[in-house]
Amino acid sequence: MNYFSSDFKLGILGGGQLGKMLLFDTRKFDIQTYVLDPSNEAPCKIACDKFFKGDLMDFETVYNFGKQVDVLTFEIELVNLAALVKLEEEGLKVYPSPKTLKLIQNKGVQKDFYTEHNIPTASYGRFNNLKSLIVDILDSKTRMPFVWKCTEFGYDGNGVKVIREMADLDELPNVECIAEEMIPFKNELAVIVCRNPSGEIRTYPVVEMEFHPEANQVEYVICPARIDNIVADKARAIALSVSEKFNHVGLLAVEMFQTEDDEIIVNEVAPRPHNSGHYSIEGSYTSQFENHLRAILDLPLGNTDSKVAGIMVNLVGEEGYSGNVVYENIEKILGWNGVTPHIYGKKQTRPFRKMGHVTIVNSDIKEARRIAEDVKNTIRVIA
Amino acid sequence: MNYFSSDFKLGILGGGQLGKMLLFDTRKFDIQTYVLDPSNEAPCKIACDKFFKGDLMDFETVYNFGKQVDVLTFEIELVNLAALVKLEEEGLKVYPSPKTLKLIQNKGVQKDFYTEHNIPTASYGRFNNLKSLIVDILDSKTRMPFVWKCTEFGYDGNGVKVIREMADLDELPNVECIAEEMIPFKNELAVIVCRNPSGEIRTYPVVEMEFHPEANQVEYVICPARIDNIVADKARAIALSVSEKFNHVGLLAVEMFQTEDDEIIVNEVAPRPHNSGHYSIEGSYTSQFENHLRAILDLPLGNTDSKVAGIMVNLVGEEGYSGNVVYENIEKILGWNGVTPHIYGKKQTRPFRKMGHVTIVNSDIKEARRIAEDVKNTIRVIA
CATH class of the missing domain: 3.40.50.20 (Rossmann fold)
Known part of the structure; x- marks a missing residue:
């Protein structure tokens, strides 16, 4: 072709x-x-x-x-x-095949798939609606705290809630859901896997989501993750096997937890280019987007190694501002070493809307992390 | 703004x-x-x-x-x-200002500018038409061999000819021209300079054009040039001073010769992104295109350093083929490490038409050069 x-x-x-x-x-x-x-x-x-x-x-x-x-x-x-x-x-x-998408679109089906294929994941219960979940709690089968997830149409944190007491259930929608065991973890990690119809398969390096110490919000996506090589190898091997078991074509972003005893468990997957791979545009030999394209066209895959360390900071609309967007201090951050803003092109900002991201690359990951913090504290998405 | x-x-x-x-x-x-x-x-x-x-x-x-x-x-x-x-x-x-463009559009004016500002360049004569040039040769003022260049509307090698004997003049157009001394050189080099209206100025590393040993055609643009640091520093300093003297805003690509005794003389300039900077998309912290944009908008300039070594190979239409383009073996080269083809989007190929380029990046410049040669010998632009 x-x-x-x-x-x-x-x-x-x-x-x-x-x-x-x-x-x-x-x-x-x-x-x-x-x-x-x-x-x-x-x-x-x-x-x-x-x-x-x-x-x-x-x-x-x-x-x-x-x-x-x-x-x-x-x-x-x-x-x-x-x-x-x-x-x-x-x-x-x-590509990806609807057969794969069907296994992923519904989080309950996705979890069952992990169980059937011996892919490590947090234990869970599936419920057709809120009522059956409540009954299960009252029967002491599902124990709090747990993580509630609606099985469909959730996106970017919507549709996920930690349930610690009965009152937390009050505002949940009455929809199909899962209740997942809360597993204490050291790190949230992700590995992007790329696979073409001929079966050629490659993984990107493990990335780490660094959370704000208080706000419990991802602040930085860092590549490579600052973790032990043995743990990183384990994460890449599990991600590879997830992609293979799904018989996936294209990119598969596998989100994982590193537990306190260094086990890796799969959280969920996304069958497409992913926020955790945005750093690759500037950081990698082949960006995740180019490799998605190569994969679905059955072209040879490109090198997934990094040229330099990369950190990604999301640009989301500041609380309290709605209307025509202004990227305050963008000129300032453009003056710093290895800083590239990506502006998605949404004319209107509103609180927490994803408006863009900034990549920081550097041969020294510590220097990249220092600049990333300055970027985070400087640029503001306002109106 | x-x-x-x-x-x-x-x-x-x-x-x-x-x-x-x-x-x-x-x-x-x-x-x-x-x-x-x-x-x-x-x-x-x-x-x-x-x-x-x-x-x-x-x-x-x-x-x-x-x-x-x-x-x-x-x-x-x-x-x-x-x-x-x-x-x-x-x-x-x-931006660039028409004042600068006026000094560059006409190669005679451009040469006079170098002379007036003590920028080293090959000696030359200016002629209003072919007749005056011929008179000058017959008067033994202009001596063969020399390089004939039409002063305007030349592009990519068109409008340049080495004149070794009277017969070489036969097919020249009767237009304004210059006759330039032929200076034996070791290397053809280029430096891209970036300057914004606020006067911030940066140079990219020196690149080297590697010629085919027989065909006298540029085969590879190599960054960084495989030359002595002292020579490289001299080339960057001269390029900087050319940009400053033109009071240039935006990118200025300065093409130079390294003479046999390691002097640097300016050949000509282009006031825009340039073929010799295409490697920067994959190789540099900030591509030449992004820096041109930053410069003309008076934004801070980005880091011009390289992440990795970069080599560029032009994709030109193969002799003997005209019509709907086919990039033969492109799938093959996509499988090699650090290889990125850029396809410009011209549907029709014809002999020597510029159809695209391929960038090869690698942390090891020798490995990049080896792969570049394989690329050159593998991909063919045919119909």
């Missing part, structure tokens, strides 16, 4: 920032792209070859879009699965 | 591959761009915010385009200078 400056068309479901960053690489290789997104202001609208406005959860819309392209991928999991299944049955290359 | 996700508009004259690579960075920063180019198939057409089809040499077209933007730059020197002068007089920020 000739992908380069040809009539070949790659379809992308979703036109957000992940798609936007993927388009840097389709442009670099001059591969034609069609993008479907519900918003006319999608960050992908510019830089794709053809933009389609439409509902990603609507069968007809997704099916008709898929009929126009040669390979179909997605940058968000919340897409109409039945349409993908039909398109794949009709011979379209859909 | 708020550039990021705002109403600010950057105008770019020219929509070729240099503009296309610049747009990666305007997209990354979400800066709005308007592009003017004569071709509806310009590589920039996708990924700019608004595309205008029009003649870059036409006063009205360039002037009217300029009136719609807040800062104006160009990716090709062959633009209507008078329009730029008028726009600048009327208060538009035009």
